[in-house]
Amino acid sequence: MQAHSDSNVYYVPPPSIWPLVGSVALLTLATGFVLVMNKIAAGPYVMTLGMGILLVMLFGWFGTVIKESLAGKYSKQVDSSFRWGMVWFIFSEVMFFAGFFGALYYARNLAVPWLADTQLLWPGFSAAWPTAGPGLKTVIDPVNAWGIPALNTLILLSSGATVTWAHWGLQKGNQRQLKLGLAMTVALGILFIGFQIHEYAEAAFSIRDGIYGATFYMLTGFHGFHVMMGTVMLIVILFRSLAGHFTLEHHFAFEAVAWYWHFVDVIWLLLFVFVYWL
Amino acid sequence: MNTTTINGAAAHHDHDHDHAPAGIMRWLTSTNHKDIGTLYLWFSLFMFFFAGALAMVIRAELFQPGLQLLQPNVFNQLTTMHGLIMIFGAIMPALVGFANWQVPLMIGASDMAFPRLNNWSFWLLPAAGTLLIASFFVPGGAIAGGWTMYPPLFMQGGIAYDMSILAVHILGISSIMGAINIITTILNMRAPGMTLMKMPLFVWTWLITAYLLVAVMPVLACAITMLLTDRHFGTHFFDAAGGGDPIMFQHIFWFFGHPEVYIMILPSFGIVSTVIPTFARKPLFGYVSMVYAVASIAFLSFIVWAHHMFTTGMPVAGQLFFMYATMLIAIPTGIKVFNWVATLWRGSISFETPMLFSLAFVFLFTIGGFSGLVLALVPVDIQLQDTYYVVAHFHYVLFSGSAMSIMAGVYYWLPKWTGHMYDEKLGKLHFWLTTIAFNVTFFPMHFLGLAGMPRRIPDYSLQFTDFNKIASLGGFLLGASQLLFLYVVIKCVRGGEPAGNRPWDGADSLEWTQTSPPPYHSFVTPPLVK
Structure with missing residues (x-):
């Protein structure tokens, strides 16, 4: 070198x-x-x-x-360019999700109540959540937050812990801990995706079922897509760790993926609270 | 890539030779901020003429009442695509072109922070441009519901609507990557000694603009993704029957859209704040207040979006909030105008072409700002919504604001970029033709709007005929004058009086310490700024 x-x-x-x-x-x-x-x-x-x-x-x-x-x-300066770049990329992703959360808030707290208040277009429609809207007549049976979603919350939070543990290993120069932590994180990520697919398969409503179905699948779907991307990134980083690419001073790629993974984690917590629970 | 040849020393060796790669691959694979800046600027000029040609056809149709040239549907396609292409294809790429050329030169950096990403940001533009231009030729023609893409109208169109959504997605990816690149360059690549508050104001305006881009382009992506799923995947985001709301689209769109208009004007402020001190031969008055004013405008831009939607039936409290928040923007903008005028005060002023464009900018942009204040008043806006008054307003801020500041910047930096002086006589002629034709075109539109002429309609009542004839004649002259601009630019690229390192005696930022044109790789080792 x-x-x-x-x-x-x-x-x-x-x-x-x-x-x-x-x-x-x-x-x-x-x-x-x-x-x-x-x-x-x-x-x-x-x-x-x-x-x-x-x-x-x-x-x-x-x-x-x-x-x-x-x-x-x-050089160090290039390394810090990468760091700034990743931070701002994650910020752009935050804003992307903020748009969909904004749509959820607007639909649930403003649009649906206004639709019920007006009574001109759809007499007899009363505001409730979840709803498929006044024109569709579908009754939505939502996913129970304390079933698979709670389990998935536990899985993602644990994966945040394992990736941090892997980071500690890297900082201590303990390559075994790095690899083990990453492998566990990848496994938890795949487990999360598996449960999410199961949840979709079991769900009693689809993306076509009005505003509830639309916001539910758009938010959880884009999140799930990000978890998949994150898992692929973690797998790449795992292989690079196995190849011995990361050193004490030089491991930006690892940190970038870890940041990304924490970002995905935080979005999930918001999803759990605002989409599944409340 | 060959890993053995380019360690630090070998790279240094390469720079000494300072040769640009030859042939078409130089442009296709470039990692050089100057080449990529040039590509952005030419692309923007091409799109400026393309979208300008659409405007010429629009003005020809509106020359007299009745339908002369176009079916109404085609007219709607032209107004829609004129707006969309001017914004995303002409104004924004031109300003990013300036950022590419000037930011590294002004902060003493060797290049942009991510040179390959920079190349991708550019080459995504022709990809998106291809989709947009091709959309004219698919069954049903191009999108016709206005550049704002409002549902439910947008739900009803054909294949061009999908092409345009994906084109805007690609433009968004390009903008976000470009913005991240600019922010990183400014935060991480400044020459030693150049603190943030020593940066040229142009760099400051781009830092804040890039922040706005990263914050709002993803929100636009979110809005048009919902349009796409409503069109093809059965969602009901904008359909009241499913519990959605078409007005929700407008909220999300304008949460992007209002910062977007500042994205198109803040770098222009930066250009004007560079040109005026140069030709007044005085430092910029109130530099610090300029920085804070730009930051305040950026902050306010996030909380005024619903002033585009006063007629959609929002609660009165909402109307009042958005009215007052909008009027607040007059304060930082007023600070900027005051500072430009104070910079001129007792200056030793000369009137070269860039200065003429900048002075016209101060006058005409301020008119656009004032008509913006008029439109911010809820009761007035309810009368003027969707009339030609709005068209007049945003052309005063977008043409005599953004576009004319871009022209000022082009004349100002062309000697640096090409090494030749442009033709001053022709430049001045271009300025006077543009300024006069612009006002002849757009000033009567205020009257048309106040009299109630609706925008986006190919026909009109007889009483609007005179002002429309004047506007059309002005428009044709405005369009033709830009051919002169093209000629002056090409003439300057081809040759002309050698510019020397610093053709403007009042200019003092770092780019003027370099030769004209600057070496292919400038500031390979950063300069020390005191």
């Missing part, structure tokens, strides 16, 4: 093809998705192609970054 000959020089990477590949991937993916939604036969193929290009880009781009990192090109 080379030392930094001039710590004043910020590493500016040479020209790279991956961003362009990424743009082609997203254009293809978006086109395919439009075709699928409009039931045009070529859709699934175009979408698969786009997804394939995106995967190639992710492997290529992250592979390049990992190689550069192992080659010692990232």
